[in-house]
Amino acid sequence: MSLYPGVALVTGAASGIGQATAVSFAKEGCSKIVIADRNDHGLEKTYSLIKDVASGCEVLAGNTDVSKAESVQSLVDKAVERFGRIDYVCNAAGVLSNNERSDATTLDEFDRINGINYRGCWMCSRAEIKQMLKQASLPTHDGRPGNRGSIVNIASQLGIVGRPAAPAYCGSKAAVISMTxxxxxxxxxxxxxVNCVCPGIIETPMTTPNMDVLGSAIAIAPMNRPGTAQEVADCVLFLCSSKASFVQGSALVVDGGYVIN
Ligand SMILES: NC(=O)c1ccc[n+]([C@@H]2O[C@H](COP(=O)([O-])OP(=O)(O)OC[C@H]3O[C@@H](n4cnc5c(N)ncnc54)[C@H](O)[C@@H]3O)[C@@H](O)[C@H]2O)c1
Structure with a gap:
């Protein structure tokens, strides 16, 4: 039996960590997957990557802006209309830091970053939880008691430690950890x-344009390399699965050791 007999939903699924997570659910035998993002082109790519690894997988792609309550509710409504329930969630939609200190950060910038990274993540998890409260647990791989749902929010190592010129971003990610x-x-x-994953520096379209200037930050981590989206996705899938049945409220750091240094 697959570890994922239910329905997966991934936001930020058009790129990077969200895309790797959505494709990983398909690879690991999940046969009903909802992919959501505001980037339609990227969603089409994710759709075809899923079909490449699991042609029979049913995929619902939903253009979604996680900063808008009606868009989030519409996503959850469509997911439930199509598949009847939502079991495994990865809330990965997010935006990068504006790389300014507080005195140079406008209210609009602060609100944009927090509106997506924190408020958007909260609105998604709130709508997902409301659905999970209506459904019964599914059977598990070894018969242990199951869950009515498992949510993984994507926070950041920068929700745990600070870095220069990133108060809006770091605050948004600390808020995700606390909310979780x-x-x-x-x-x-x-x-x-409900758990979260705190990635370190991961090579995705969010960071690749700045990889040359990220060298000194990468070197803070004892492992001294960027992580891959797949390495984060693997942790998300574990937390979603019934093998993580006693893991609750954790902030799983996936950062090559960055925060221990
Ligand atoms: N890459 C890293 O080094 C890193 C480190 C720590 C945390 N993270 C977090 O991981 C998550 C995924 O980042 P990534 O590296 O895969 O970046 P990415 O840019 O590759 O993917 C982010 C996705 O979120 C989507 N998105 C942004 N705003 C949205 C909105 N309002 N509504 C719907 N979708 C929206 C984008 O379209 C994009 O597809 C983010 O929350 C990010 O903050 C990334």
Whole structure:
């Protein structure tokens, strides 16, 4: 039996970590996957990558802006209309830091970053939790009690430590970690698990244009290399699976050791 007999939903699925996660669900036997992003072109690419690895996989692609409540609700409504439930979530949609100190950060920039990274992630997880509360647990790979749903939010190592010129971004990711812990406390009694992953510097379209200037930041991590989107996706899939049935409210750091240095 697949570790993923239910329905997966991934935001930010048009690129990078979200795309690798969506394709990984397909590779690992999940046969119903919802992919959401505001980038239609990227979603088409993800759709075809999924079909390449699992031609029978049913995929629903939804243009979604996670900073807009109606867009988020419409995504969840369409997912449930098509597949009846939502079991495994990766909320990966996010934007980069504006790379300015607070005195040079405008309110608009602060609101844009937090509107997507924090408020957008919260709106997605809120809508997903509301659906999970309506559904029963699925059977698990070895018969242990299952969950009505498992959510993984993508935070960042920069939600744990700071770096120069990134208060809006670092704050947005610290908020995701804190929100994850609170939801984990609130929904444990409902058999819903909520965790987050804190990636270090990962080679994706978000960072690739700046890889040359990221060298000194990469060197902070003892492993001294950027991670891959696949290495993050693998951790997301573990947390979503019934093998992680006792993992609740964690902030799993996937950063080559950056935050320990
Ligand atoms: N790459 C890294 O080094 C790194 C490190 C730590 C955390 N992260 C986090 O990982 C997540 C994924 O980042 P990535 O590196 O894969 O970047 P990416 O740019 O490759 O992918 C991000 C995706 O989010 C989508 N997106 C942005 N705003 C959106 C919105 N309002 N509505 C819907 N979709 C939206 C983009 O279209 C894009 O497809 C982000 O939350 C990012 O903050 C990345």
């Amino acid at each position: 812990r609170c939801d984990a406390i609130d929904y444990s009694k409902d058999d819903i698990r």
